[in-house]
Amino acid sequence: MDMKMPISAAAITKMHAIIMAVVIIIAAVGASASYYLTLRPGAPEYIKIGWPAPLTGTLAGFAETTPWMAQQVEDYVNNKLGGIYLSEYGKKIPIKIIIRDTKSDPDLAATIAAELITKDNVDIMLALYSPAMTNPISAQCEKYGVPCIVSQTILLSWLMGAPYEWSYAIGLAEPDFAILFFDLFDSMGDKVNKKVAMINADDPDGRGFSESIKIVAKARGYTLIDAGLVPYGAADYSSYIYNWKSSGADILTGNMLFVDFATLWRQCNELGYKPKIVAMSRALLFPSWVEAIGGELPNGLIGYTWWSPFHPYKSSITGQTASQLVEAWEAHSGKQWTPVLGLTHAVLEVAIDAVKRAGSLDKTKIRDALAETNLNTIAGPVNFKAPLTPQQQARYRPFENLMKYKDHYVVVSPVAIQWVKGSKWPWEMQVIYNWESPEIPETAKMFLLS
Amino acid sequence: MIGMLEVIGLTKRFGALTAVKNVSFKISEKEIVGLIGPNGSGKTTLFNLISGFYKPDSGKVMFRDHEISGLPQHKICKMGIARTYQIPRPFLEMSVLENVMIGALYGADESLGKSRSHALECLKFVGLEKKKDVPAHNLNVSERKMLEIARALATKPKLLLLDEPLSGLNPKEVAQARELIRRIRDDFGVTVFWIEHIMRALRGVVERVIVLNYGEKIAEGSFEVVSSSSKVIEAYLGEKWVIG
Amino acid sequence: MELKSRYIYIVILLAVLTSLPLWVGGFLRDALILFFLYLAAAEVWGFMAKHAGIVSLGQQIFIGVGGYTTAVLSMYFGIPMYASVIISGLLGAGLAGLLSFPLLRLRGVYFAIGTFLAAEVIRLAFSGWEFVGAGKGLIFRDAYGIPTTIIYYPALALAVISIFLVYLLYHSKLGFGLRSIGADEDVACGLGVNTFVCKATCFILASLITTLVGAVNVIHHTYLHPTSAFSISWTVNFLFVAVIGGVGTIVGPIIGSALFVAFGYLFAQYLGLSLLLEGLIVLAILIALPQGVWSAISRKLKLNLKPPL
Numbered sequence A: 001m002d003m004k005m006p007i008s009a010a011a012i013t014k015m016h017a018i019i020m021a022v023v024i025i026i027a028a029v030g031a032s033a034s035y036y037l038t039l040r041p042g043a044p045e046y047i048k049i050g051w052p053a054p055l056t057g058t059l060a061g062f063a064e065t066t067p068w069m070a071q072q073v074e075d076y077v078n079n080k081l082g083g084i085y086l087s088e089y090g091k092k093i094p095i096k097i098i099i100r101d102t103k104s105d106p107d108l109a110a111t112i113a114a115e116l117i118t119k120d121n122v123d124i125m126l127a128l129y130s131p132a133m134t135n136p137i138s139a140q141c142e143k144y145g146v147p148c149i150v151s152q153t154i155l156l157s158w159l160m161g162a163p164y165e166w167s168y169a170i171g172l173a174e175p176d177f178a179i180l181f182f183d184l185f186d187s188m189g190d191k192v193n194k195k196v197a198m199i200n201a202d203d204p205d206g207r208g209f210s211e212s213i214k215i216v217a218k219a220r221g222y223t224l225i226d227a228g229l230v231p232y233g234a235a236d237y238s239s240y241i242y243n244w245k246s247s248g249a250d251i252l253t254g255n256m257l258f259v260d261f262a263t264l265w266r267q268c269n270e271l272g273y274k275p276k277i278v279a280m281s282r283a284l285l286f287p288s289w290v291e292a293i294g295g296e297l298p299n300g301l302i303g304y305t306w307w308s309p310f311h312p313y314k315s316s317i318t319g320q321t322a323s324q325l326v327e328a329w330e331a332h333s334g335k336q337w338t339p340v341l342g343l344t345h346a347v348l349e350v351a352i353d354a355v356k357r358a359g360s361l362d363k364t365k366i367r368d369a370l371a372e373t374n375l376n377t378i379a380g381p382v383n384f385k386a387p388l389t390p391q392q393q394a395r396y397r398p399f400e401n402l403m404k405y406k407d408h409y410v411v412v413s414p415v416a417i418q419w420v421k422g423s424k425w426p427w428e429m430q431v432i433y434n435w436e437s438p439e440i441p442e443t444a445k446m447f448l449l450s
Numbered sequence B: 001m002i003g004m005l006e007v008i009g010l011t012k013r014f015g016a017l018t019a020v021k022n023v024s025f026k027i028s029e030k031e032i033v034g035l036i037g038p039n040g041s042g043k044t045t046l047f048n049l050i051s052g053f054y055k056p057d058s059g060k061v062m063f064r065d066h067e068i069s070g071l072p073q074h075k076i077c078k079m080g081i082a083r084t085y086q087i088p089r090p091f092l093e094m095s096v097l098e099n100v101m102i103g104a105l106y107g108a109d110e111s112l113g114k115s116r117s118h119a120l121e122c123l124k125f126v127g128l129e130k131k132k133d134v135p136a137h138n139l140n141v142s143e144r145k146m147l148e149i150a151r152a153l154a155t156k157p158k159l160l161l162l163d164e165p166l167s168g169l170n171p172k173e174v175a176q177a178r179e180l181i182r183r184i185r186d187d188f189g190v191t192v193f194w195i196e197h198i199m200r201a202l203r204g205v206v207e208r209v210i211v212l213n214y215g216e217k218i219a220e221g222s223f224e225v226v227s228s229s230s231k232v233i234e235a236y237l238g239e240k241w242v243i244g
Numbered sequence C: 001m002e003l004k005s006r007y008i009y010i011v012i013l014l015a016v017l018t019s020l021p022l023w024v025g026g027f028l029r030d031a032l033i034l035f036f037l038y039l040a041a042a043e044v045w046g047f048m049a050k051h052a053g054i055v056s057l058g059q060q061i062f063i064g065v066g067g068y069t070t071a072v073l074s075m076y077f078g079i080p081m082y083a084s085v086i087i088s089g090l091l092g093a094g095l096a097g098l099l100s101f102p103l104l105r106l107r108g109v110y111f112a113i114g115t116f117l118a119a120e121v122i123r124l125a126f127s128g129w130e131f132v133g134a135g136k137g138l139i140f141r142d143a144y145g146i147p148t149t150i151i152y153y154p155a156l157a158l159a160v161i162s163i164f165l166v167y168l169l170y171h172s173k174l175g176f177g178l179r180s181i182g183a184d185e186d187v188a189c190g191l192g193v194n195t196f197v198c199k200a201t202c203f204i205l206a207s208l209i210t211t212l213v214g215a216v217n218v219i220h221h222t223y224l225h226p227t228s229a230f231s232i233s234w235t236v237n238f239l240f241v242a243v244i245g246g247v248g249t250i251v252g253p254i255i256g257s258a259l260f261v262a263f264g265y266l267f268a269q270y271l272g273l274s275l276l277l278e279g280l281i282v283l284a285i286l287i288a289l290p291q292g293v294w295s296a297i298s299r300k301l302k303l304n305l306k307p308p309l
């Protein structure tokens, strides 16, 4: 305070009153809130599953099915099954799935995860949809000691935070994609030459893909005509395209944003570059992205998926098959299914299974049960203790974290798909190569573009 | 006499317009010098060149035998040149006292405590001490003019540049202000360079007058000599009344 | 009444705040940490904007630099975490000093745009920098073990320091200089104010606080991602906190930050609508009380507080 300028007596008394009021309010709110929040008598009302999801923002496409899926499962478990039996309390307890919007912001995802843990006292957490979401959420779970199921993410990125004590992932392994594509190319024999045109986005995904392709291509005797890493939003790819054309590359591959790939593929068409195989990572995951390319151009483009209605699995909760789940979603939303649907359901299966086996809401017991998971889900078998296959071991050996922490993840094997004109939707994917998952039917025979 | 300010061949152009053209003159210590000229003749621009707000296109400004052209404004102020603005520019949200304290704190490099008493003295000198705690935006035009002067004085200048300090004042205030300007020199020993649009207001106070027209110096000398110069009368054609 | 009794109240308030984590629940502790962090950054942002006329839209630079430096130094270089926080503060202040040279020559909206662009450039640099995890982000494992009962204290300290800094700054010689610059930069310069040095000092101090906020935030959130660490939404949030409460006042951001944190939690359950609801409420407040909540209260109660309270 400025000593030379005394303030009126009235102002001072008011000041006193205000400061007093503030102190009392803080004390009262603090005391009552902490009493209320720590109060937990007898059997719990709910089994609480926390689910911070990017409902808005750049990742919103991934979480499109989240609220619906949560509602479906919650209704089924509570109404049809009467809850989950917990042996510790000797009765069935309903589940409550608490979804919060992270707005696709990693920092907000951490805030919200902490809120779900400290305020809503969730018993188990789900963290899905790209490293930007899974990493901050599972970091909070590690910090507070809450079991966390991570999915729909790239394992190498997630494992940067290893070792984990509380988090278990059902994820995708980067080294798989390049091998999947080259196994597919190899299966073509003499029908395509061994020249591969390549282009990648200048971002971590593009860089990672480029590195693995270079290694595999060299090992298998392919020649790469590499356009290098290109920034987002390039308007003109003609110099790369002429180069590919003149070198006669039969295969085009890479990892780009779908908008950039759409531009590239349109220009290839205009400039008369006609590769026999176009196998793209990332750009061809979602049907809406494929449609955005326009015209007949998407026909025959090749990508991969980790889930489809053709996968011969069913839900351990509802008994729905993959194709029934797809039908239910399409009937509810009027929108075409996306590969995200499967894992979005599978994480709930794994969460409920772990709580059921724990028979308790003690977080350590749930975590220990989670570690012992051995469940056939709608996205395939989940068993964190199962060893890697010999092929996986060979592929993952260069990646220390994948080898070291294999008890904390299972890999969902991708299969190669080809986009063709559909009956129900403009473009539908067909499984053309089941790779290391013989149980998944190949629904169509691959065709070459020219 | 000791030289205070020397301007040598000063030129300033704005695009095609030459606002100040090859102007040279000298001002000695403790002089009061008037600067007159018709509208747009480059008076304010000349002040802006001396105070460092503009850099000259050619020529230079010497202050007590040091070249100051090219130096930043705050350095020139600290060396001892303060100015007022034709249209007053008080710090509107700050009190009158705080306005003047800025000059004392920075221009004269004083401490907070010292600057407060010094600023009060300056306010007393211009007759604004009763308004010291009033926010500057509450002042009327003549009070703002006085605030300009007090604020400039608080920087402890050796040379004070006054840009039309009398405009907007009523006749009684004009008389007081003329007296005030004389006292600035007599009491504080400050050299005064004084722009006036109305020439007769200078009579009896200034030692010398410099006349600008279209950016050029067209006359220089005592008030009587300058005011009867045919060149000056011609420049003011149609505005004869202002000559006095 | 004696002025001293006010200090007694401040001491009581501080005593209550210091003992709070011992008896409030985990969630409230979390909320209070956010409250303090936003408060600390918004106080200095509001002071800069209102009094010195330095409207920065790039304070996220320092949130990010504070976070990354703290995490990298303690994880990769084995420096104790508290020392990493302090070093990050110094680094942030140094960076602010360097950025002053190109940026503070710009005025008004050009400065605002300049700071935003600088933040974007730094964000892009971090997005491609493998050493700090590039676009994959950085998980700050070492901070898992630090409970909120401990993080609470540096957050509280930052808020208190920030408030005192703003108070002292306002009444200091530098504060006078800054206020004159905020009012009319050319006139200030003509009165001997070295405007560049004053503005740079202010920018450095504010950025020092903001960097420390970023450092404490990363210990709390244990994760960094270039898009959110260097996101404009940080500065926009500081702006909201300052403006809702009453920009340029000390009490204003306290109210603003409390409202901001409360809104965040309150609206999070309205899935997909939370942004919209928050925006509407803020808009409503600003239309009803353009000077902010605190200015309205103090006018209503005729408190006649001297600035910058």
Ligand SMILES: Nc1ncnc2c1ncn2[C@@H]1O[C@H](COP(=O)(O)OP(=O)(O)OP(=O)(O)O)[C@@H](O)[C@H]1O
Residues within 6 Å of the ligand: B014, B017, B019, B037, B038, B039, B040, B041, B042, B043, B044, B045, B046, B086, B197
């Ligand atoms: N910043 C500027 N940019 C362009 N032209 C300018 C600038 N400042 C002044 N001028 C022009 O330079 C000329 C001289 O202006 P200046 O203000 O110096 O005249 P003045 O003698 O002070 O006039 P007044 O008696 O009206 O105050 C005018 O024609 C004016 O329009």
Ligand SMILES: [Mg+2]
Residues within 6 Å of the ligand: B043, B044, B045, B086
């Ligand atoms: Mg003028």
